[in-house]
Amino acid sequence: MWAFDALRDRIADGIMAFPATPFHADLSFDEGGYESHVAFLTQHSPTALVAAGGAGELFSLSLAEHERVVRATVRAANGVPVIGGVGYGTPLACEMAQAVERAGGDAILLLPPYLIRSEQEGLFRHIRMVCESTSLAVIPYSRDNAVLDPITMIRLAEACPNVIALKDGTGDIPGVNLIRSRIGNRLAIVNGAPTAEVFAPQFQDAGVLSYSSAVFTFLPMVARQYFAALRAGDRALVKVMLDEFYTPIVALRDRKRGYSVSIVKAGLKVVGASAGPVRPPLVDFDADEEAMLAALVAKASRWNR
Numbered sequence: 001m002w003a004f005d006a007l008r009d010r011i012a013d014g015i016m017a018f019p020a021t022p023f024h025a026d027l028s029f030d031e032g033g034y035e036s037h038v039a040f041l042t043q044h045s046p047t048a049l050v051a052a053g054g055a056g057e058l059f060s061l062s063l064a065e066h067e068r069v070v071r072a073t074v075r076a077a078n079g080v081p082v083i084g085g086v087g088y089g090t091p092l093a094c095e096m097a098q099a100v101e102r103a104g105g106d107a108i109l110l111l112p113p114y115l116i117r118s119e120q121e122g123l124f125r126h127i128r129m130v131c132e133s134t135s136l137a138v139i140p141y142s143r144d145n146a147v148l149d150p151i152t153m154i155r156l157a158e159a160c161p162n163v164i165a166l167k168d169g170t171g172d173i174p175g176v177n178l179i180r181s182r183i184g185n186r187l188a189i190v191n192g193a194p195t196a197e198v199f200a201p202q203f204q205d206a207g208v209l210s211y212s213s214a215v216f217t218f219l220p221m222v223a224r225q226y227f228a229a230l231r232a233g234d235r236a237l238v239k240v241m242l243d244e245f246y247t248p249i250v251a252l253r254d255r256k257r258g259y260s261v262s263i264v265k266a267g268l269k270v271v272g273a274s275a276g277p278v279r280p281p282l283v284d285f286d287a288d289e290e291a292m293l294a295a296l297v298a299k300a301s302r303w304n305r
Contacts, residue, residue, distance in 0.1 A: 002081050002106045004137050008164040010047050010081065011139075012188035015227055016212040017046035017220075018055040020264050021069055022275035029065055030276060031072050037268075037275065038076035044220035046080060047210065049073055050109055051100075053085040055214055055264050058111065060279035066096060070103035083139065087111035090126050094133035107137035109167065112146030120152045124159075131160040138162050141192060143169030150175040150182075157186050167192035171199050173206045180207065194260050195253065197226055197246045201238060204230060214260065215249065218267030218297075225303040245300045252292055258282040263293065270294045 002010070019038050022030040038049060051073035052058045052066050061069065070084045084100030086093050086108045097108050110130055118126070123146055131138050138160065142148040147170055148156075156163045165188035168176060176189050191203040191211035200211050209231075216223035222245070229237040253259045261278060266285040268275045270293055277284050285293065 002137070004162060004164050007048075007081055007107060007137050008188045011165060011190060011210055012185075013209040014045070014047035015216050015223060016048050016050060016083075016190060016210065017041050017044075017216050018050045018053045018212060018214065018264075019073065020217055020268060020275040021052060021056045021061070023279060024276055027277065027279055029061075029068060031068065033275065034069065035072050035076040037273065038073055039078065040273070041217070041220060042076070042078045042080050044216070044224060046216065046220075048081040048083050048107075049077055050083045050085060050212070051105070053083075053109055054111065055217060055261055056085060057261060057279060057282075058085040058087055060282070063092075063095065063099065067099040067103050070100050070105050074104040081106040083107040083109050085109050085111060086130065088114045090129050093126070093130045097130055097134040097136065097138075101134050101136050105136065107139060107164070108134065110138055110140045112141065112144050115145070117145045120149050123148060124152050124155055127156055127163070128160055131156075131162050134162070136162065137164040139165040139167055139190070141167040141169060142172075143192070147172075150178040153179055153187065154182050157183050164188060165190055167212065169193055171202075173202060176203075176206055176208060195246060195250045197223075198242065198250060200227075200230055214264050215246075215267070217264050218271050218273070219300060219304060221305060222300045222303045225305075241300075241303065245296060245303075248296055252289065252296070255289065256283065259285075266290055266293050267297065270297050 022033040052069045073082045082105045084105040086096040167190040169192040171193045189208045193199045196211035213223045
């Protein structure tokens with residue numbers, strides 16, 4: 001298991017990968033296909049693999065499947081840290097955190113609680129209780145119905161030694177700056193905004209050098225080319241890739257609810273590495289949308305090397 005400081009420093013600079021959870025046509029878990037998918041992603045040097053995260057359809061897995069997905073990720077990870085997605089209400093989140101630990105994971109990504117909007121004190125207590133339920137590192141994910149105030153994150157960093165990072169899904173750069181001004185590098189910050197590459201230049205200017213990437217799941221070499229251009233200060237290439245690929249990807253993702261997950265499965269199908277359908281209540285891309293995505297993937301082929 002990775003030491004907290006070592007894992008924090010590793011995920012603070014680079015691309016965090018979110019493997020898709022593949023399903024057969026009957027919607028059962030394709031374990032063999034999943035291990036092959038994870039092994040492929042490890043060849044492209046992600047900072048970590050998030051098993052059963054949002055893109056991995058955590059919300060559609062049973063508790064038994066959740067643990068199976070994490071175990072399969074650990075088997076195929078080839079030394080890359082494995083972070084298990086965890087969510088729902090506090091008791092279930094604690095059970096899932098313990099399952100990630102049993103399965104050999106290195107950390108948990110704590111997604112928002114189910115359905116309700118909470119006060120900051122309630123979110124603080126929820127996250128602290130999950131932290132106390134496991135010896136693993138914990139990364140809260142601030143988004144949707146669980147947007148964490150910077151002061152709440154500072155309190156969590158002080159109260160919970162195993163909170164090692166914040167995944168920010170809001171694009172709150174002033175909040176990130178406040179956290180940094182108060183506690184320095186105590187926490188790694190991961191840009192977790194949807195299609196994080198679009199926000200990455202602004203985050204990099206604020207000193208945030210890490211982000212999660214849905215595109216990495218089906219076009220890892222394109223994702224790495226963009227990351228390298230960003231880090232090298234190649235603003236011309238960053239702009240071209242944003243204009244010609246990432247911005248159209250956002251427009252396609254925004255066509256329907258839930259497409260931030262469906263686009264990953266569609267992308268894998270387009271590149272010949274199908275992970276099967278999404279589970280209800282999500283819906284898959286239709287034929288026209290798949291064709292539009294295929295055209296974008298073809299346009300990106302010059303960076304797919």
